[in-house]
Amino acid sequence: MITLVELKNGKNATIKKIEGGPGLKNRLEVMNLREGKRIRKTCSAPLHGPVVLEIDGFKMAIGRGMAKKVWVEEI
Amino acid sequence: MKKILLMGNPNVGKSVVFSRLTGVNVIQSNYPGTTVGFTKGHLKIGKNEMDIIDVPGTYSLSPSCKAEEVARDMFFDEKPDLIINVLDVTNLERNLYLTLQILEKNIPTVILLNMWDAAKRKGIHVNLEKLQEIIGLKVIPAVAVTGEGIKDLVNIIDEITLNKNIKLSKIPKMDDSEKWAFIGEILSEVQKIEHRHPSLLEKLEDASVKPFSGIIIAIIVLFITMQVIIGIGEFLINYILDPLYYQYYGPFITSLVQNSIPTGFIHDILIGSGYEYETSFGLLTTGIYVIFAVVLPYILSFYFILGFLEDFGYLPRLAVLLDSIMHKLGLHGYATIPIILGFGCNVPAMLSTRILEGKREKFIATTLIAISIPCMAQTAVIIGLLGKYGIQYIILIYGTLLILFIVLGSILNFLLKGESPEIFFEIPPYRIPHMETLLKKTWMRVKGFLLEALPFVFLGILAINILYLIGVMGALSNLLSPIMSQMLGLPDQAIDALIMGFLRKDLATAMLAPLNLSPNQLVVACTVLATSFPCIATFVVLIKEIGVKDMLKTVVLMLSVALITGTILNLILNGLL
Numbered sequence: 319m320i321t322l323v324e325l326k327n328g329k330n331a332t333i334k335k336i337e338g339g340p341g342l343k344n345r346l347e348v349m350n351l352r353e354g355k356r357i358r359k360t361c362s363a364p365l366h367g368p369v370v371l372e373i374d375g376f377k378m379a380i381g382r383g384m385a386k387k388v389w390v391e392e393i
Numbered sequence: 394m395k396k397i398l399l400m401g402n403p404n405v406g407k408s409v410v411f412s413r414l415t416g417v418n419v420i421q422s423n424y425p426g427t428t429v430g431f432t433k434g435h436l437k438i439g440k441n442e443m444d445i446i447d448v449p450g451t452y453s454l455s456p457s458c459k460a461e462e463v464a465r466d467m468f469f470d471e472k473p474d475l476i477i478n479v480l481d482v483t484n485l486e487r488n489l490y491l492t493l494q495i496l497e498k499n500i501p502t503v504i505l506l507n508m509w510d511a512a513k514r515k516g517i518h519v520n521l522e523k524l525q526e527i528i529g530l531k532v533i534p535a536v537a538v539t540g541e542g543i544k545d546l547v548n549i550i551d552e553i554t555l556n557k558n559i560k561l562s563k564i565p566k567m568d569d570s571e572k573w574a575f576i577g578e579i580l581s582e583v584q585k586i587e588h589r590h591p592s593l594l595e596k597l598e599d600a601s602v603k604p605f606s607g608i609i610i611a612i613i614v615l616f617i618t619m620q621v622i623i624g625i626g627e628f629l630i631n632y633i634l635d636p637l638y639y640q641y642y643g644p645f646i647t648s649l650v651q652n653s654i655p656t657g658f659i660h661d662i663l664i665g666s667g668y669e670y671e672t673s674f675g676l677l678t679t680g681i682y683v684i685f686a687v688v689l690p691y692i693l694s695f696y697f698i699l700g701f702l703e704d705f706g707y708l709p710r711l712a713v714l715l716d717s718i719m720h721k722l723g724l725h726g727y728a729t730i731p732i733i734l735g736f737g738c739n740v741p742a743m744l745s746t747r748i749l750e751g752k753r754e755k756f757i758a759t760t761l762i763a764i765s766i767p768c769m770a771q772t773a774v775i776i777g778l779l780g781k782y783g784i785q786y787i788i789l790i791y792g793t794l795l796i797l798f799i800v801l802g803s804i805l806n807f808l809l810k811g812e813s814p815e816i817f818f819e820i821p822p823y824r825i826p827h828m829e830t831l832l833k834k835t836w837m838r839v840k841g842f843l844l845e846a847l848p849f850v851f852l853g854i855l856a857i858n859i860l861y862l863i864g865v866m867g868a869l870s871n872l873l874s875p876i877m878s879q880m881l882g883l884p885d886q887a888i889d890a891l892i893m894g895f896l897r898k899d900l901a902t903a904m905l906a907p908l909n910l911s912p913n914q915l916v917v918a919c920t921v922l923a924t925s926f927p928c929i930a931t932f933v934v935l936i937k938e939i940g941v942k943d944m945l946k947t948v949v950l951m952l953s954v955a956l957i958t959g960t961i962l963n964l965i966l967n968g969l970l
């Protein structure tokens with residue numbers, strides 16, 4: 319397992335685990351970022367910016383600190 | 394009267410539906426967080442009347458920012474008789490989560506599946522009958538921007554509010570993981586997705602956030618944006634409004650007033666010393682000229698272009714690109730949106746900071762906007778005053794403001810305790826703007842500008858005339874003259890303009906015109922005016938948004954920053970530093 323930050327650009331992966339308190343988990347979950355979901359990482363924004371990813375064709379930006387708490391398995 | 398609430402995820406088209414139902418125009422844009430407060434409207438179907446409320450979008454009933462709090466409070470406190478739950482049909486899975494939360498509360502609900510057109514384009518098929526059967530509620534497909542489906546919605550609203558045909562969903566209460574599992578089941582029953590190749594727009598979407606291509610695109614967009622705004626603005630002024638004023642309106646109004654009103658106070662207030670706008674200072678001369686022939690053209694071109702970028706969906710991408718830099722200033726990328734709105738007018742910008750999560754961020758964002766983001770009304774007058782001397786002077790002002798923005802942000806970030814929260818938001822798809830909606834939005838903002846500018850500019854001109862008449866201005870000038878001349882290198886009369894800055898920045902800046910200032914002095918005066926004090930409208934919103942105490946801090950900061958910056962600029966420009 320690797321974190322979202324480590325996942326290479328353009329790769330697909332499945333979310334395996336989300337660390338952190340219930341607050342964070344819930345915030346990610348209501349945006350459909352939850353365990354078992356398939357994602358595609360588009361890129362990391364410039365200058366160590368947020369991770370941009372895609373879930374079911376929908377794009378979102380997630381800060382690095384949060385992205386480090388999302389563990390995925392590449393497919 | 395029955396009360397109806399429009400609820401749903403951000404950016405699904407609630408505000409468009411609201412406008413369609415009530416005829417009340419509200420701002421609609423292609424990014425989450427457009428609506429940050431609520432708007433009430435009225436719907437009348439035959440004799441059946443009701444209130445409809447447009448609410449900020451939210452992903453769940455547990456809020457993560459001020460705007461979402463508004464949505465939750467409306468839902469729980471307003472006791473709605475009916476919820477119109479608007480869904481983006483291209484993203485049913487995520488949207489249905491909020492739906493399930495709403496249905497648990499046993500309030501009559503109608504489901505509106507919006508963006509039906511986009512779903513067709515994307516190859517997404519939804520079996521309506523089946524969905525209706527599973528949820529046990531009426532489900533209506535719609536394309537809010539064209540009005541498709543709105544008639545059906547109105548019919549259902551009529552039935553339910555007349556207490557006919559009320560059905561409550563029989564879906565039992567579930568915990569979160571049960572909800573997601575249930576949503577999965579629903580989708581496998583009702584939704585089919587054909588695979589489509591990514592369109593050109595979709596490829597462009599990715600290119601605009603990738604490090605290299607993203608920055609290139611951003612530079613091109615900003616360059617074109619500025620060129621077009623200035624191009625349209627100048628065209629309107631030089632070829633339409635200036636000729637209109639000087640050839641027709643000016644001579645006409647002067648002779649009209651001269652022939653009908655004897656010389657004296659009223660005569661002077663109305664047309665001052667003639668129709669040369671710089672020196673006249675009459676309500677019907679300078680007042681009208683500044684609003685209609687200096688500021689309005691730029692307001693028009695700015696809001697048209699801003700609206701285009703908003704509806705296209707570009708702004709959130711800029712937010713992603715700027716996120717890292719913003720973190721150094723105690724903000725995160727999404728603060729880009731209120732900041733950009735601030736270049737139009739600081740008032741909606743202050744409101745828009747509600748999309749930021751924390752109090753600290755909100756304070757930093759509002760302060761930075763108040764100090765270093767000049768509104769379009771002021772920019773227009775600055776271009777009018779300094780444009781003829783060359784672009785370098787305008788760059789000098791904006792460069793100074795940019796440096797201020799960065800320095801102040803870094804200092805505030807360092808001084809204020811707490812961390813800046815991280816960015817986390819949905820990036821909407823690119824959409825080709827719907828022209829009618831775009832024009833309506835532009836007109837709405839222009840109208841908003843006129844309604845606010847006209848009374849305040851007139852009031853300002855009236856005040857100046859009266860203050861001169863009773864000699865207050867002279868006394869103030871004497872009192873503050875050392876500051877003006879020694880620190881800022883400005884003549885005493887410039888004090889009038891700085892004081893007027895509290896009322897209206899555009900009028901205040903225009904008051905510099907007759908003073909025969911050198912371009913360098915104009916740069917100092919315009920910068921001090923931009924930074925020194927929020928205009929009265931912004932001031933009022935600031936108090937509401939951050940409270941009296943924080944507002945006082947901001948104001949003290951503004952005054953000191955203005956004096957220091959003005960002094961340094963003055964010294965540098967005169968080669969003394």
Ligand SMILES: Nc1nc2c(ncn2[C@@H]2O[C@H](COP(=O)(O)OP(=O)(O)OP(=O)(O)O)[C@@H](O)[C@H]2O)c(=O)[nH]1
Pocket residue numbers: 401402403404405406407408409410420421422423424425426427428429448449450451507508509510511535536537538539703704824827830
């Ligand atoms: N293609 C298409 N676009 C739509 C439709 N309905 C709304 N839009 C566009 O979607 C964007 C979002 O619309 P809004 O009404 O501002 O969305 P909202 O739900 O009020 O968003 P928030 O206020 O941020 O919660 C706008 O750019 C609309 O023009 C539709 O049926 N089809």
Ligand SMILES: [Mg+2]
Pocket residue numbers: 407408409420421427428448449450
């Ligand atoms: Mg809205």
